[in-house]
Amino acid sequence: NAGVTQTPKFQVLKTGQSMTLQCAQDMNHEYMSWYRQDPGMGLRLIHYSVGAGITDQGEVPNGYNVSRSTTEDFPLRLLSAAPSQTSVYFCASSRREAYGYTFGSGTRLTVV
Amino acid sequence: AQRVTQPEKLLSVFKGAPVELKCNYSYSGSPELFWYVQYSRQRLQLLLRHISRESIKGFTADLNKGETSFHLKKPFAQEEDSAMYYCALQNSGGSNYKLTFGKGTLLTVNP
Numbered sequence: 001n002a003g004v005t006q007t008p009k010f011q012v013l014k015t016g017q018s019m020t021l022q023c024a025q026d027m028n029h030e031y032m033s034w035y036r037q038d039p040g041m042g043l044r045l046i047h048y049s050v051g052a053g054i055t056d057q058g059e060v061p062n063g064y065n066v067s068r069s070t071t072e073d074f075p076l077r078l079l080s081a082a083p084s085q086t087s088v089y090f091c092a093s094s095r096r097e098a099y100g101y102t103f104g105s106g107t108r109l110t111v112v
Numbered sequence: 113a114q115r116v117t118q119p120e121k122l123l124s125v126f127k128g129a130p131v132e133l134k135c136n137y138s139y140s141g142s143p144e145l146f147w148y149v150q151y152s153r154q155r156l157q158l159l160l161r162h163i164s165r166e167s168i169k170g171f172t173a174d175l176n177k178g179e180t181s182f183h184l185k186k187p188f189a190q191e192e193d194s195a196m197y198y199c200a201l202q203n204s205g206g207s208n209y210k211l212t213f214g215k216g217t218l219l220t221v222n223p
Contacts, residue, residue, distance in 0.1 A: 031209045040121070042198065042215035043156075050209045058210075090156065094209070100146045100165075100202065101211050103156040 002026050006073045006091050006104035013081040021076040023091030028100065031094040032074040033101065034089040036060065049074055072098050081111045114139040116201050118214035125189050126222050133184040133217045135173075135199030145182040147173055148213075150200040156198065160184070169193070189221045 007022045025032065033048040045058030047066040055066050063085060065077040074093075076087060086110050092101035125131050137143060147159040159168055162175040162182060173184045182199060199214045203219045 033209070033211065035213075043213040045210070048209055089220075092156075092211070094202075094211070100144075100148075100158050100161050100200070102149075102158070103145065105155045 002092055004093055004102050006089075006103035006107050008107060011104065011107060011109050012037050013078070013109065015081060015083060015111060017055065017081050019078050021078075021089055021091075021109075023074045023076065023104060025074075025091075025102070026072065026078070027093060027095075027102065028071060029093035029102070030071070030096045031101075032068065033058070033092050033094075034064070034066065034074070034076045036091045037041040037090060037106075038087050046076065046089075078109075083111045085109065086111045114143070114201050114203070114210070114212050116199050116212055116214035118197075118199055118217050120217045121215070122218050122221045124222060127191055128188050130191040131186050131193070131219065131221075133197050133199075133219065135182045135214060137180050137199075137201050139180075139201055139203075141204075141216065142202065144202045145173075145175055146200045146202065146211075147171070147182075147184050148200060150196040150198065150216075152195070156219065159197075181207070190221060191221045194219055194221045 004025045034046040035043040044060045049055045049068040090106050091104040094101040117136045145162045148156045149159045150156045172185045198216045202211045
């Protein structure tokens, strides 16, 4: 049981490049979310999903896309990277009941 | 709209002293509240959830619906408690997918 797995752990992008942050969970959780963590800002919700085929925007969705074709996977796509997207990104998953989310180990992204 | 407020960005105590990290929330329904801890450059770990009324690593938290607070307490702080602590609220109703975080409190326990 690996929990929530994120890849890569570190990434440096040039402005304008695109990339996909991977997230997979093996707990059969219905809910999955992407957060970004910035100093002094806490964690802010980017996108979330309540089940396969269903996604919606969170608090800071601009510049990011998501899809959820399976229960296990919830990739986050950066369309055209900008320096403002330099951050630590966390993926998390939860059961339908409100028992709290389980987090991945994070991806530290730097956009230059 | 749901909101979580952690009024202290930084909290510094000495080893063996009591510690209280404050958390206030606003939510019109019946919330589920959590404390998460993040040690340096690690993932967030669930520390406590109010529904289970448990004590983890000596920490406890009581939900006070009258004061809309969920403060985290430990009677005797240890150096290994130094970390970032986040209070979080999850809806208990139909939209319970959304977990809202406070901005966090960085706890430093000095020797």
